[in-house]
Amino acid sequence: MTKAPVAPPDVLNGWAGFSGPLGDDPYGLYADVREEAPVRPVVLADGRPAWIVTGYAEGRQALLDPRLVKSIPRALAARPEIVAPGFAHPLFGRHMLASDGEDHARLRRLLGGTFSTARMAAIRPRVQALVDGLLDELERLPEGEPVDLVSNFTLPLPITVIFELLGVPIDDRGRLRAWFETIFTDPVAPADGPGGRAAADAMYAYLGDLIASKRSAPSDDLLSAMAASVDDDCLDEEELLSTAWLLIVAGHDTTVNLLGNGLVALFRHPDQLARLRADLSLVPQAVEEFLRYDGPVQHTTFRMTSEPVTIGGVDIPAHEQVLVVTAAANRDPGHFGEPDRLDIARSDNHHIAFGHGIHFCLGAPLARLEGDIAFTSLLSRFPGLRPAVALDHIHWTYRIVLRGLVALPVWLR
Numbered sequence: 001m002t003k004a005p006v007a008p009p010d011v012l013n014g015w016a017g018f019s020g021p022l023g024d025d026p027y028g029l030y031a032d033v034r035e036e037a038p039v040r041p042v043v044l045a046d047g048r049p050a051w052i053v054t055g056y057a058e059g060r061q062a063l064l065d066p067r068l069v070k071s072i073p074r075a076l077a078a079r080p081e082i083v084a085p086g087f088a089h090p091l092f093g094r095h096m097l098a099s100d101g102e103d104h105a106r107l108r109r110l111l112g113g114t115f116s117t118a119r120m121a122a123i124r125p126r127v128q129a130l131v132d133g134l135l136d137e138l139e140r141l142p143e144g145e146p147v148d149l150v151s152n153f154t155l156p157l158p159i160t161v162i163f164e165l166l167g168v169p170i171d172d173r174g175r176l177r178a179w180f181e182t183i184f185t186d187p188v189a190p191a192d193g194p195g196g197r198a199a200a201d202a203m204y205a206y207l208g209d210l211i212a213s214k215r216s217a218p219s220d221d222l223l224s225a226m227a228a229s230v231d232d233d234c235l236d237e238e239e240l241l242s243t244a245w246l247l248i249v250a251g252h253d254t255t256v257n258l259l260g261n262g263l264v265a266l267f268r269h270p271d272q273l274a275r276l277r278a279d280l281s282l283v284p285q286a287v288e289e290f291l292r293y294d295g296p297v298q299h300t301t302f303r304m305t306s307e308p309v310t311i312g313g314v315d316i317p318a319h320e321q322v323l324v325v326t327a328a329a330n331r332d333p334g335h336f337g338e339p340d341r342l343d344i345a346r347s348d349n350h351h352i353a354f355g356h357g358i359h360f361c362l363g364a365p366l367a368r369l370e371g372d373i374a375f376t377s378l379l380s381r382f383p384g385l386r387p388a389v390a391l392d393h394i395h396w397t398y399r400i401v402l403r404g405l406v407a408l409p410v411w412l413r
């Protein structure tokens, strides 16, 4: 007798990571799907067809294959119906994560030094000061009421870090955040709706003006350095604006969710929380385990097969969209022992939460730095930190490729 499919396409309609079928805990569904077929076709929430890869070995194979291309213009020319319409906006389609080959290498090289070990060591004191400032503010909040750690800690930290790095003036940050929220309000098709498109236009215009002002009065920040690269003919204006957008997006909710998802994982595993509190030198290893166990990025961004490709023995025709569900791959029992167990001291933790291959996350050193300082400082400042609601009542959101918390009410003391 043939076994009924565990996840027919209507169930997978939530696959692109949005509300609905994935619910608060997608890992059971991931396991069923991976066990049945680690490479398979699905229909995404907005009706676009795609292939998803949920196995670890298959995921790494896919991410190393140069025939899985990222150029949006190329995909639009070959098969427009697989591309979310909003991606045609120049804000979204001209950065390194939407480029291949030489263009990708050139755009990535330009930012090569930005996240180097030396740079990270140089900004460590500033990140520590930001964390300490946020923790001081938490201490000043009235006792006897739960505190939301998302709005008071996990969100403001990464946002401030990336805006400072880029050189976005403090007074403009609220506006940028609001446009960003509008663009992602309709999670199925970013920037497709009139609101999203208007916000993308506004952001594009704003970034253009900001870069012009950096050009006339450069300062010691990333946007000034990137503006100088345009003048040196290393990239064009559209690539510059799109890269600024990529850094703002990538520097926002990814690290926010690393902190939030990691805290919930610890609250769900009191033995691991106690172990970490007892030995804070384990924090860097714990951060890697948070990334593996419940990483912020559930699946990689858009890729298209430029020709027929075989992944994990499955033939995928040309011009198909392929998404690697990294969060599922990171729980693959074929690679990780006891994958559903949180082990903050796990060794050989070769997760793919930061991707794999040439598009491996450029900002990983920054995310790791922020995670290291944030968890170490928070846990040592508030030894009594604990959730203020039943963990089953915590609400999760799925935005584009991300999974994270809406709020995290806690008792600090």
Ligand code: HEM
Binding pocket: 096, 097, 098, 108, 162, 246, 247, 250, 251, 252, 254, 255, 258, 295, 296, 297, 300, 301, 302, 326, 352, 353, 354, 355, 356, 358, 359, 360, 361, 362, 363, 364, 366, 367
């Ligand atoms: C915990 C936090 C983060 C996670 C889990 C994460 C995850 C990822 C993943 C999975 C990719 C590859 C996507 C794909 O192949 O489709 C990626 C790429 C990228 N990330 Fe991150 N990211 C994080 C934080 C950051 C930060 C803080 C920055 C910079 C400010 C950043 C900048 C980038 C850039 C520029 C790329 C594109 C690299 C390329 O195309 O060569 N990320 N990230």
